[in-house]
Amino acid sequence: MSLLYDDAQLAIAAESRRVLEARIAAEGLLPLLERQDRFHEPFWETAKQQGWTALALPEAWDGLNLSLVELGLIAFQAGRTISGAPFLTSSYGAAQALLNYAADDLKNEWLPKFASGDAIGAVAFAEQQDVIPTRSSVTFANGKLDGSKPSVSGGARADIAIVLASEAGKPVLVAAPLEGVVCHVLQTFDNSRCTADLHFARSPAVVLVRGGGALDAALHILAHQAVVTAHEQAGGAEALMERARDYALERKAFGQPIGAFQSVKHRIAELYGLVELARAGALHAASREGKDDFLKAAAAARIQACEAYDTAARDCVQVHGGIGVTWEAGLHLHMRRARTLAVEQGNALFWEDVLVDQLAGAAA
Amino acid sequence: MSDIAQYSDRANAWLQSVAGEFGSVSRKGLNESEDLALGRRYLKARFDAGYAGINWPVEFGGQGMTHIEKVAFETEEMKYGMPTSYFGISLGMPVPIMMKFCQDKAFVRERVLKAMQGEEIWCQLFSEPAAGSDLAGLRLRAEQDGNGWKLNGQKLWTSYAQYADYGVIVARTDPSAQKHKGLTYFWVDMKAPGVTVRPIKLAGGDSHVNEVFFDDVRIDDSHRLSPVGGGFAVAMATLMIERYVATDSAGFGPHLDLFVSLAKDLRLGGKPAIQDGRIRSALARNYAMRNSLDAITARAMMMMRAGMDPGPEGSLNKLVSVRSRQKLSELAIDLQGTDALLFDEHAPTQDNWQTSWINAPTGRIAGGADEMLLNTIAEKILGLPQDYRPDKGVPFNQIPS
Numbered sequence: 001m002s003l004l005y006d007d008a009q010l011a012i013a014a015e016s017r018r019v020l021e022a023r024i025a026a027e028g029l030l031p032l033l034e035r036q037d038r039f040h041e042p043f044w045e046t047a048k049q050q051g052w053t054a055l056a057l058p059e060a061w062d063g064l065n066l067s068l069v070e071l072g073l074i075a076f077q078a079g080r081t082i083s084g085a086p087f088l089t090s091s092y093g094a095a096q097a098l099l100n101y102a103a104d105d106l107k108n109e110w111l112p113k114f115a116s117g118d119a120i121g122a123v124a125f126a127e128q129q130d131v132i133p134t135r136s137s138v139t140f141a142n143g144k145l146d147g148s149k150p151s152v153s154g155g156a157r158a159d160i161a162i163v164l165a166s167e168a169g170k171p172v173l174v175a176a177p178l179e180g181v182v183c184h185v186l187q188t189f190d191n192s193r194c195t196a197d198l199h200f201a202r203s204p205a206v207v208l209v210r211g212g213g214a215l216d217a218a219l220h221i222l223a224h225q226a227v228v229t230a231h232e233q234a235g236g237a238e239a240l241m242e243r244a245r246d247y248a249l250e251r252k253a254f255g256q257p258i259g260a261f262q263s264v265k266h267r268i269a270e271l272y273g274l275v276e277l278a279r280a281g282a283l284h285a286a287s288r289e290g291k292d293d294f295l296k297a298a299a300a301a302r303i304q305a306c307e308a309y310d311t312a313a314r315d316c317v318q319v320h321g322g323i324g325v326t327w328e329a330g331l332h333l334h335m336r337r338a339r340t341l342a343v344e345q346g347n348a349l350f351w352e353d354v355l356v357d358q359l360a361g362a363a364a
Numbered sequence: 365m366s367d368i369a370q371y372s373d374r375a376n377a378w379l380q381s382v383a384g385e386f387g388s389v390s391r392k393g394l395n396e397s398e399d400l401a402l403g404r405r406y407l408k409a410r411f412d413a414g415y416a417g418i419n420w421p422v423e424f425g426g427q428g429m430t431h432i433e434k435v436a437f438e439t440e441e442m443k444y445g446m447p448t449s450y451f452g453i454s455l456g457m458p459v460p461i462m463m464k465f466c467q468d469k470a471f472v473r474e475r476v477l478k479a480m481q482g483e484e485i486w487c488q489l490f491s492e493p494a495a496g497s498d499l500a501g502l503r504l505r506a507e508q509d510g511n512g513w514k515l516n517g518q519k520l521w522t523s524y525a526q527y528a529d530y531g532v533i534v535a536r537t538d539p540s541a542q543k544h545k546g547l548t549y550f551w552v553d554m555k556a557p558g559v560t561v562r563p564i565k566l567a568g569g570d571s572h573v574n575e576v577f578f579d580d581v582r583i584d585d586s587h588r589l590s591p592v593g594g595g596f597a598v599a600m601a602t603l604m605i606e607r608y609v610a611t612d613s614a615g616f617g618p619h620l621d622l623f624v625s626l627a628k629d630l631r632l633g634g635k636p637a638i639q640d641g642r643i644r645s646a647l648a649r650n651y652a653m654r655n656s657l658d659a660i661t662a663r664a665m666m667m668m669r670a671g672m673d674p675g676p677e678g679s680l681n682k683l684v685s686v687r688s689r690q691k692l693s694e695l696a697i698d699l700q701g702t703d704a705l706l707f708d709e710h711a712p713t714q715d716n717w718q719t720s721w722i723n724a725p726t727g728r729i730a731g732g733a734d735e736m737l738l739n740t741i742a743e744k745i746l747g748l749p750q751d752y753r754p755d756k757g758v759p760f761n762q763i764p765s
Contacts, residue, residue, distance in 0.1 A: 004663060248748060259748040262735070262751065265738070265746075269748075272746060276677040280663065281652060281655060299652075301652075304653060304655075349645075353648075359624055
């Protein structure tokens with residue numbers, strides 16, 4: 001994989017951008033903030049129609065056999081328009097888990113449904129501040145799960161979850177179909193994520209990895225999701241940087257466009273820098289999939305992307321002044337999304353530790 | 365393996381073979397004149413090995429390759445701490461400008477050959493006391509004098525002028541024209557009567573920059589490298605040449621592996637500093653940022669190899685890397701506690717936190733101050749308005765000073 005997009009990849013970027021910009025606007029997204037358990041249907045329908053759900057899956061399961069680079073391109077564009085559902089990332093994580101660690105019958109059952117978008121996957125590792133708990137409070141015994149996973153992104157709509165649990169005090173990674181599992185939808189500041197608590201009670205689940213390997217597998221899956229999210233964050237940051245630029249050209253004060261004042265233009269120029277660093281980091285990580293340094297690259301991409309999106313959200317609102325804090329202007333959609341993406345898939349604090357362990361040796 | 369990877373490997377093998385003679389270890393403890401002499405010998409060796417003027421035309425003694433090979437070689441060379449700084453400006457800007465704009469090709473060829481072999485050094489006389497970021501505000505006068513010109517005035521921050529044999533200079537030939545339009549570009553003999561060079565000691569203790577005075581310095585009209593009044597365009601052409609230089613995401617300060625070893629060796633709050641959250645955060649964030657800069661550089665190289673123009677994001681490197689070097693150097697000094705107060709002003713900035721720190725401001729000012737780089741990004745890339753410029757369209761001699 002190269003750091004240079006080829007023509008086919010550039011076409012994916014251009015086409016996904018065109019489709020999303022034509023179909024998604026703030027008016028469609030704002031009402032979702034005030035309702036629980038609703039995602040933006042036009043977004044998900046588009047994702048299915050365009051084959052984005054099948055993009056990074058192998059052909060054997062009806063996938064398009066493309067890579068994290070192409071999925072990253074889609075995620076970047078989705079981030080620009082604020083993706084209407086978290087499922088591209090959550091199903092991708094679940095698919096990675098099944099692809100790498102499941103037996104064929106499970107793959108055959110679920111992967112074609114992920115490819116068509118008929119099934120949605122979720123990844124349930126975190127428990128409050130613990131991104132990858134070594135002793136999960138969710139227990140697994142005799143093929144059944146018991147206990148609760150809090151705040152699972154996409155959990156309210158998922159058909160299957162990859163759960164990091166514990167079995168006789170040791171970690172275990174399992175796949176749990178969610179039919180019959182009690183799901184408690186949460187009120188969050190970004191409700192279209194369909195975030196929910198999952199309550200397992202004697203719920204059937206299939207083992208993917210047992211013991212210490214389960215933690216490594218969880219980190220591996222999370223790193224893949226983090227790279228998708230890093231693209232989404234970079235896209236969101238780019239959209240905000242452009243909005244700040246456009247507004248600074250249009251809005252006049254003291255007899256000139258506010259973008260002529262260095263305090264404003266330098267702020268936007270700094271955003272340009274953060275956007276390009278985030279983009280480069282994300283692409284670099286995607287291009288390292290399957291290589292020894294993938295985890296390092298994923299962690300770096302994630303840290304850089306969090307900084308870009310949060311800073312862009314902060315500064316874009318600031319450049320807009322009063323209008324920027326109105327409901328209607330919709331910049332808060334990005335503020336909310338920036339913070340949500342910063343927390344999903346492990347926050348920057350988590351990835352900083354992962355990265356330093358990689359740089360200094362885990363013993364540190 | 366690609367051709368360019370093979371080229372890099374060959375270059376690296378050669379560099380390794382001479383590193384003992386010319387590299388950072390052999391330079392330890394040398395005074396500046398010894399180091400300069402070593403540098404001249406290194407340039408001769410580099411010329412003989414076929415790594416001088418890599419992307420320069422064969423008719424001038426160059427290798428006739430592309431900027432891709434040039435940047436590839438520089439990237440390898442940077443790892444060895446060779447004594448090249450005295451020649452960086454010389455070969456980077458003035459000599460290429462001479463090749464491009466000087467009409468006396470035989471003369472140029474002789475100069476290029478000597479410069480490549482370290483026998484002659486060129487300097488670039490641009491900045492003045494009242495013209496730094498605002499280069500076109502320069503005042504040094506060139507007045508017509510018979511069939512030539514007479515130079516009077518002062519230049520400032522001229523790197524290695526004290527060693528220079530020749531220089532290129534921008535002068536004001538028409539004070540009644542608008543400021544960008546009254547400038548003309550020349551070359552000068554730095555040993556000519558009336559040229560006085562005075563080194564300026566910088567904050568870090570070194571004196572590689574100078575103030576240069578011109579008192580009735582007489583030059584022939586054949587020294588002129590631009591149309592009369594067309595000097596600014598030639599000065600801007602310099603920027604195009606500078607587009608293809610090796611960059612360093614560490615901002616020419618210490619690389620992060622040095623920070624990692626420091627943090628592993630030293631203790632903070634009774635435990636290894638590498639276990640301290642503040643240190644971990646700073647390390648991770650610097651790594652993430654430099655990793656992205658490296659990706660931008662790698663992508664630019666690929667684009668050049670594919671015959672494309674690299675994107676404008678390459679301009680971020682200097683802005684971002686030197687700022688990060690400055691702050692990280694402060695943190696590394698903090699980490700060392702009172703040991704950090706010891707200072708060897710001649711230690712190379714690439715492996716010493718103190719000299720990296722104290723010389724970092726130069727990196728944020730020279731060759732485009734941070735604020736100018738931000739202006740360039742805002743205006744040229746993002747299309748934001750120019751700053752308010754009261755001197756626009758006004759004849760130079762009517763601008764209030």
